[in-house]
Amino acid sequence: MTALLPTRHDEAWRYADLAALESVWPVAPETIVLAPGEQGTRTLVIDGAAVHDIAITLGEGAQFAFHVLNAAKGYGRVALRVTLARGSRFHLGAAQIAGGEQTVEIVTEVIHAEPDAVSRQVVRQVLAGQATGNYLGRVVVDRGAVGTDGEQSIRAMLLDRTATANARPELEIFADDVKCAHGCAIGELDANALFYLASRGIPPISAKALMLQAFLAEAFVGAADEERLTAAAVAALETVL
Amino acid sequence: MSLLTITDLANEVAGKPILKGLSLSINAGEIHAIMGPNGAGKSTLAYTLGGRPGYDVTGGSATLDGRDLLAMAPHERAAAGLFLGFQYPVEIPGVSMVQFLREALNAQRKSRGEEPLSGGAFLKLAREKAALLKLDPDMLKRPVNVGFSGGEKKRAEMVQMGILDPKLAILDETDSGLDIDALKVCGEGINAIMRRPDKAVLLITHYQRLLDYVKPDFVHVLAGGRIVRSGGPELALELEEQGYEALVA
Ligand SMILES: Nc1ncnc2c1ncn2[C@@H]1O[C@H](COP(=O)(O)OP(=O)(O)OP(=O)(O)O)[C@@H](O)[C@H]1O
Ligand SMILES: [Mg+2]
Numbered sequence: 001m002t003a004l005l006p007t008r009h010d011e012a013w014r015y016a017d018l019a020a021l022e023s024v025w026p027v028a029p030e031t032i033v034l035a036p037g038e039q040g041t042r043t044l045v046i047d048g049a050a051v052h053d054i055a056i057t058l059g060e061g062a063q064f065a066f067h068v069l070n071a072a073k074g075y076g077r078v079a080l081r082v083t084l085a086r087g088s089r090f091h092l093g094a095a096q097i098a099g100g101e102q103t104v105e106i107v108t109e110v111i112h113a114e115p116d117a118v119s120r121q122v123v124r125q126v127l128a129g130q131a132t133g134n135y136l137g138r139v140v141v142d143r144g145a146v147g148t149d150g151e152q153s154i155r156a157m158l159l160d161r162t163a164t165a166n167a168r169p170e171l172e173i174f175a176d177d178v179k180c181a182h183g184c185a186i187g188e189l190d191a192n193a194l195f196y197l198a199s200r201g202i203p204p205i206s207a208k209a210l211m212l213q214a215f216l217a218e219a220f221v222g223a224a225d226e227e228r229l230t231a232a233a234v235a236a237l238e239t240v241l
Numbered sequence: 242m243s244l245l246t247i248t249d250l251a252n253e254v255a256g257k258p259i260l261k262g263l264s265l266s267i268n269a270g271e272i273h274a275i276m277g278p279n280g281a282g283k284s285t286l287a288y289t290l291g292g293r294p295g296y297d298v299t300g301g302s303a304t305l306d307g308r309d310l311l312a313m314a315p316h317e318r319a320a321a322g323l324f325l326g327f328q329y330p331v332e333i334p335g336v337s338m339v340q341f342l343r344e345a346l347n348a349q350r351k352s353r354g355e356e357p358l359s360g361g362a363f364l365k366l367a368r369e370k371a372a373l374l375k376l377d378p379d380m381l382k383r384p385v386n387v388g389f390s391g392g393e394k395k396r397a398e399m400v401q402m403g404i405l406d407p408k409l410a411i412l413d414e415t416d417s418g419l420d421i422d423a424l425k426v427c428g429e430g431i432n433a434i435m436r437r438p439d440k441a442v443l444l445i446t447h448y449q450r451l452l453d454y455v456k457p458d459f460v461h462v463l464a465g466g467r468i469v470r471s472g473g474p475e476l477a478l479e480l481e482e483q484g485y486e487a488l489v490a
Contacts, residue, residue: 060261192331196327199291199319199327201349202345213335234321
């Protein structure tokens, strides 16, 4: 890593809050290595300002599940560079919640270096006010990494027309016989559903919270501490509704 | 005493006038039916009374129990005792029926200054109402209306009505999509829940078959955004025989 502050020309920093970054730069990178066959999990809850840069290497047959709640007050960024050996499995479930003028982002590069590895990325964002929420996710399938199975499911809910979501799933495939899929949607809460909830007596803020909680929960499915993450997400939602 | 009083109600949907001076009065203890051709404005009336965004009132008034319905937000109308049975109940993925209804009931209770119902007490109530409507109680664990069949959705609407215990229910084509047995179950459910001296029902329907179970005191014909004819239960039979054309012309 270079000690030079990145610029907008760097693809991975294109939508970043560079002014906020300056105060925490340079960021010390972190490394997670899983031995062949090893299993691990990690949960990261960001509620202050934080910039994380994490390299994750999975040995043959290793499995790693990473869950993130990025509800930063200020700039919150999680950058992951994941390298997958034969038959390994990586899961990312991430929720981002932001309001005000905050920028939150998740930047991933998942490299299927060897055959038969599986990667799953589920990212859900709720953005209000003038907030910006980014997902830049590159899946690279190296030459010879046949039998790769990679999926990215990226969705954002804008609570205000002034909020912005940037979602860029990318695939770079240099091997045959791979299964890669990405889905990406940016939307608003369903007005019919909100009226239905209201017609039963649920006030507007509670109705939104109910629907957004269900939406964000998709990021936490299967997490070891699903309940804690959900509770933290609900608390964070209250600050943007 | 008049529970619902609608006077000269006019509205616009997407800039188009739909209701054009509709008046209707419903007393506590009464059951009224509204019939009328497709596109007449029946669902529009229901949505407008419920306060659906986009259904802009341009004239007239509506009161529930003497309170100005049109001045209230949709959730306040519910707490004031209004229930809408939807012609097309909405699916809400990820939110369970139990969670949704408990939150709804407790929000209503809170706004009336009542204590919230505990989880256990709520489940008991929900199971009781599901049994009344012969709805499998396990369906209450599922996300709101998601994957419910057409008939199950309508039954679930009636379970919701039983739990929320409104003063006035406006039921928009609750009979459509119901099989013959379900029609009977729902009809009996409506009677059990709503046929009380202090409650009233407005049934929107196209067919006599529901009215065989839920006997109306009055039947109205809505056409062109107005009530064009009112009568007793015999009016529904007359319509069934003659159609609208003769009446509306
Ligand atoms: N959201 C909307 N945008 C535009 N037009 C609408 C909208 N909602 C209703 N309308 C129009 O208002 C009129 C009345 O519709 P409404 O649904 O109230 O009829 P209805 O009497 O309930 O008919 P049906 O018996 O078919 O259910 C129709 O001409 C319909 O096309
Ligand atoms: Mg209709």
